[in-house]
Amino acid sequence: MTETESIAYDVVVLGAGPVGENVADRTRAAGLSTAVVESELVGGECSYWACMPSKALLRPVIARADARRLPGLSQAVQGPLDAAAVLARRDEYASHWHDDGQVRWLDGIGADLHRGHGRLSGPRTVTVAGPDGMQKVLTARHAVAVCTGSRALLPDLPGLADVRPWTSREATSAKQVPGRLIVVGGGVVATEMATAWQALGSKVTVLVRGRGLLSRMEPFAGELVAESLTEAGAEVRTGTSVESVTRQNGTVVAVTGTGDRIEGDEILFATGRAPRTDDIGLETVGLEPGSWLSVDDSLRVSGSTWLYAVGDVNHRALLTHQGKYQARIAGAVIAARAAKVPLLESDPWGAHAATADHHAVPQVVFTDPEAAAAGLSLAEAEQAGYRVRAVDVDLSSVAGAGLYGEGHRGRARMVVDVDEETLRGVTFVGPGVGELIHSASVAIAGQVPVHRLWHAVPSYPTISEAWLRLLEAYRDA
Incomplete structure (x- = not known):
């Protein structure tokens, strides 16, 4: 009893x-x-299988990528990452799952x-x-x-359980670097884990059912991240669905909607949450x-x-x-x-x-380059019925961004409600923008008029000057 x-x-x-x-x-x-x-x-999830271990995996990746863009330092960091040391530090950040x-x-x-x-x-x-x-x-x-x-939400594919697929949990806690990793999905988990494991030595193939990565952000965010992943050696296939998955003698075989067979040692499904x-x-x-x-x-x-x-x-x-x-x-x-x-x-x-939760949600994607957004994208704002205007700037025009190194990609967009003259959304893609997005959250949540933002002076030379360039573009358009 x-x-x-x-x-x-x-x-x-x-x-x-x-x-x-x-x-x-x-x-x-x-x-x-x-x-x-x-x-x-x-x-919970964040401490052991999401935020903390994933960012511990990604930090050395981003630091090395930044260092490789700096003359005087780049030659010293051309070698591979010490995967064992990276995984050990990840374990510490996950408190060794205690x-x-x-x-x-x-x-x-x-x-x-x-x-x-x-x-x-x-x-x-x-x-x-x-x-x-x-x-x-x-x-x-x-x-x-x-x-x-x-x-993690897994798709309804016959025999998937027998394949023993990775979800976000396995992707952030794996003890060894797979030689070949298939990533199914194009959202935050997919892009971050593709970035991490490619840099740690995996040959990564990303299969995206839609037209691009990070579909909930401005289109240029996914485009810039996809370009960077491709240059790093990953393969990104858009418009590609997975119809079946098997594991044969330890090798995962994914068959796409067009009949292509893609092989890997592990397969990560990052296809949503339940x-x-x-x-x-x-x-x-x-x-x-x-x-x-x-x-x-x-x-x-x-x-x-x-x-x-x-x-x-x-x-x-x-x-x-x-x-x-x-x-x-x-x-x-x-x-x-x-x-x-x-x-x-x-x-x-x-x-x-x-x-x-209705209008000022911020998010950072810790890829190379980083992608960060607060509020609504242009498409979301228009769909919600707001009269808006978007202005874009290339972050190459910002001195503080250039100091991060040569060859950085970067772009920023500000979505302005033309009736209220306040911000509905801001997106930054580029070096260090994760630390920039809170200013956007403050502006959106505080409903700060754009003419008042003109008097919030960014320090020079910092990447915060992106705000000045956006406001100039809006005023002068």
């Missing part, structure tokens, strides 16, 4: 990734007792960690099946927050298992008074930083509602409404 223990809390958080951690941090700061349930590692530090952090804020598989078992109730066979029933006085994230909601008991509260959860701007699930869905599971913006932003909002909302404090729209911090 399974032993059962019942415990009551103010808040129960389902999932201990960065999103769940931040919800718990905010509710504990408000004095609410909080339980956190996790079936894997505390710290979560002791994250557990100590949870303890430090006073949240209770319950390890095991958690499922909703009715309103305000989560049942946890622990690894020791113990079953705990956690009840929430005020809120349950679903922060279970997303998982919510991790298929086995968390949604049916017990009238919701569909496996579905994305629709929420309002306070992150409360539509039609509920107590259930919140924060981060990837609500499908608003599948990015760690946006999930953490939502978590701060959700934590503040839960605390205010628990204290029966009205959620005032006049709150100057906007602490009770996740408005940035």
Whole structure:
């Protein structure tokens, strides 16, 4: 017979990734007792299989690429990367897949960690099946927050499981460099992992069903990244679908829609994400298992008074930083509602409404060159019905970009709402632009008029002068 223990809390958080951690941090700061349930590692996807290990893999790649463009340094860095050292550093950034530090952090804020598989078992109730066979029933006085994230979505290809394909998890945690890697997909995971593994010694073939890479950004972003990957030795095939995959004597064989056979030692499918909601008991509260959860701007699930869905599971913006932003909002909302404090729209911090998810989402793709965007692309702005005008500049006109080295590609675009005279979107592609994009986020989220941006003077010679060139192009057009 399974032993059962019942415990009551103010808040129960389902999932201990960065999103769940931040919800718990905010509710504990408000004095609410909080339980956190996790079936894997505390710290979640970002810490162990996404943001941290992937960027640890990419940093030496980008640093070497930059160094190779600098006279006086380029000759010293023509050799291959030390793959073993890169992978060892990656392991350190992933904490060797141990979560002791994250557990100590949870303890430090006073949240209770319950390890095991958690499922909703009715309103305000989560049942946890622990690894020791113990079953705990956690009840929430005020809120349950679903922060279970997303998982890699694999296509429905016969026999795919027998091939043992890579997903983003295997791509960021692999212990050896494959001689040949097939990458299926053209988004962020596909381009970043193609960049990393090609530089580490793989022969990479990228198969993209659409017309180009990074289709959710401005077209020039994907074009510049594709050119760079090709020059690095990768093969990029657009308009190419994969119809079947087999593994024969250890070799992966992918057959395309045109009948071409492509061989590799491993194959990575980076073809989208699905919510991790298929086995968390949604049916017990009238919701569909496996579905994305629709929420309002306070992150409360539509039609509920107590259930919140924060981060990837609500499908608003599948990015760690946006999930953490939502978590701060959700934590503040839960605390205010628990204290029966009205959620005032006049709150100057906007602490009770996740408005940035609608118009100011930033993203950086850590390829060579880097691609970074905030807000809407030109096509997205036009589709949304805004009257907009876009201006472009070549980053070769920016002295600060040139200092990064010779042969850098770079381009910037600013999308301006001509009725409001504010920015709807900004895209940068080039060296170091990941550190530039927050200025775009500030301008968009703050709805700063373009004539005021003219008085935000960029330091010389920095790549921030891209702003001056964009504003000149807009004013003089």
